Amino acid sequence: MNLGKVVGTVVSTRKESVLDGIRFLLVRLVDTDGKETPSFVVAADAMGAGPGEMVLTAAGSSARQTTLTQNKPVDAVILAIVDTWDIDGKTKYTK
Amino acid sequence: MNLGKVVGTVVSTRKESVLDGIRFLLVRLVDTDGKETPSFVVAADAMGAGPGEMVLTAAGSSARQTTLTQNKPVDAVILAIVDTWDIDGKTKYTK
Amino acid sequence: MNLGKVVGTVVSTRKESVLDGIRFLLVRLVDTDGKETPSFVVAADAMGAGPGEMVLTAAGSSARQTTLTQNKPVDAVILAIVDTWDIDGKTKYTK
Amino acid sequence: MNLGKVVGTVVSTRKESVLDGIRFLLVRLVDTDGKETPSFVVAADAMGAGPGEMVLTAAGSSARQTTLTQNKPVDAVILAIVDTWDIDGKTKYTK
Amino acid sequence: MNLGKVVGTVVSTRKESVLDGIRFLLVRLVDTDGKETPSFVVAADAMGAGPGEMVLTAAGSSARQTTLTQNKPVDAVILAIVDTWDIDGKTKYTK
Numbered sequence: 001m002n003l004g005k006v007v008g009t010v011v012s013t014r015k016e017s018v019l020d021g022i023r024f025l026l027v028r029l030v031d032t033d034g035k036e037t038p039s040f041v042v043a044a045d046a047m048g049a050g051p052g053e054m055v056l057t058a059a060g061s062s063a064r065q066t067t068l069t070q071n072k073p074v075d076a077v078i079l080a081i082v083d084t085w086d087i088d089g090k091t092k093y094t095k
Numbered sequence: 096m097n098l099g100k101v102v103g104t105v106v107s108t109r110k111e112s113v114l115d116g117i118r119f120l121l122v123r124l125v126d127t128d129g130k131e132t133p134s135f136v137v138a139a140d141a142m143g144a145g146p147g148e149m150v151l152t153a154a155g156s157s158a159r160q161t162t163l164t165q166n167k168p169v170d171a172v173i174l175a176i177v178d179t180w181d182i183d184g185k186t187k188y189t190k
Numbered sequence: 191m192n193l194g195k196v197v198g199t200v201v202s203t204r205k206e207s208v209l210d211g212i213r214f215l216l217v218r219l220v221d222t223d224g225k226e227t228p229s230f231v232v233a234a235d236a237m238g239a240g241p242g243e244m245v246l247t248a249a250g251s252s253a254r255q256t257t258l259t260q261n262k263p264v265d266a267v268i269l270a271i272v273d274t275w276d277i278d279g280k281t282k283y284t285k
Numbered sequence: 286m287n288l289g290k291v292v293g294t295v296v297s298t299r300k301e302s303v304l305d306g307i308r309f310l311l312v313r314l315v316d317t318d319g320k321e322t323p324s325f326v327v328a329a330d331a332m333g334a335g336p337g338e339m340v341l342t343a344a345g346s347s348a349r350q351t352t353l354t355q356n357k358p359v360d361a362v363i364l365a366i367v368d369t370w371d372i373d374g375k376t377k378y379t380k
Numbered sequence: 381m382n383l384g385k386v387v388g389t390v391v392s393t394r395k396e397s398v399l400d401g402i403r404f405l406l407v408r409l410v411d412t413d414g415k416e417t418p419s420f421v422v423a424a425d426a427m428g429a430g431p432g433e434m435v436l437t438a439a440g441s442s443a444r445q446t447t448l449t450q451n452k453p454v455d456a457v458i459l460a461i462v463d464t465w466d467i468d469g470k471t472k473y474t475k
């Protein structure tokens with residue numbers, strides 16, 4: 001999984017009909033200090049994530065292993081809201 | 096999913112026969128400001144996307160989860176035409 | 191899919207037996223102007239592609255969606271010979 | 286598979302319910318000398334790996350081929366604790 | 381597939397039990413001249429490859445399409461020992 005921060009929303013009215021009702025969030029990947037990087041992904045939101053929240057995203061076929069995304073043309077999903085992480089025993093992020 | 100801009104078309108007459116009738120579009124990936132990057136992908140067009148439109152593409156096995164692409168040797172598909180997106184509460188792109 | 195140019199052949203006698211009879215071609219990826227890049231992939235040839243031809247390749251599980259490659263340990267396939275492509279209305283490559 | 290070093294833990298209470306009880310470890314990728322690189326992945330821990338241990342991780346659908354991760358939205362898993370590796374006949378890492 | 385050179389072995393006693401008996405080799409990717417690059421992958425050895433041999437590796441779900449790796453958490457496999465390859469009609473590598 002990747003660590004990322006929810007920074008925005010992508011809106012689309014013309015889309016595959018099976019995607020109706022799925023929110024697409026813009027998630028910017030962060031480094032292990034929580035600092036934003038230039039990389040980002042547009043992910044289906046299976047968690048009701050809000051702006052500024054740190055999340056875990058899964059990619060590829062694993063992104064379809066949620067009730068929300070099953071059998072749908074979705075290759076990235078938010079599967080968890082992150083509370084905290086630590087590196088070498090030091091807390092690097094707390095919600 | 097990736098954000099990209101439709102910039103061209105790829106034409107092929109000699110191809111896997113199951114691909115007959117599928118349009119292959121050249122989609123240049125954009126950054127979060129909508130600026131074109133050097134990266135691009137050739138994607139099957141499940142949406143009737145037109146030149147200059149911003150789209151969402153899915154890659155890998157997820158690209159085969161549309162009626163158009165099911166069970167076909169296609170690893171990228173356009174699954175939505177983007178209307179707008181915002182970052183940190185500011186609109187970055189409007190169609 | 192990726193755009194690439196067939197530049198060579200890889201020969202192997204010791205290989206998974208299900209791969210007998212499959213040609214492995216060396217395909218160099220090109221940019222949108224058709225210029226070769228340092229990146230390349232070795233792809234199973236489902237099309238009878240010849241040296242110098244521009245092709246489309248699919249990667250991952252999608253590479254196994256051809257009669258030639260089904261259920262085989264192949265993660266890249268040539269699925270089309272490219273005739274032409276255009277960018278912003280200008281022809282960038284013609285066979 | 287990738288070679289990585291366990292450097293931390295990611296904690297999440299709001300997550301896909303099927304992920305309850307799975308530990309998510311922060312694994313920094315290493316080079317062939319065992320030196321840490323900037324790249325990292327958050328992986329489900331199928332092995333009870335501890336901080337500082339070198340591990341092998343698998344990505345994509347292969348990450349779901351363990352009892353722990355089967356059919357779950359997980360795209361990276363720790364599948365082995367590394368004891369040692371050698372390059373060109375020289376030991377580069379020993380636990 | 382990728383072209384790589386077998387440069388080492390990774391040893392692990394604590395691992396998913398289905399992986400018992402599978403050799404994990406360290407394969408450094410090479411460029412089209414056969415020169416080693418900094419990139420590498422740890423691959424299951426389905427071919428009995430030896431040190432210094434050039435090999436083809438497959439990644440992702442395709443890595444599980446061999447008798448050795450089927451249904452196992454393995455995302456890279458050696459599927460062929462390379463005898464020779466050529467670029468633009470010139471032999472670049474011979475075993």
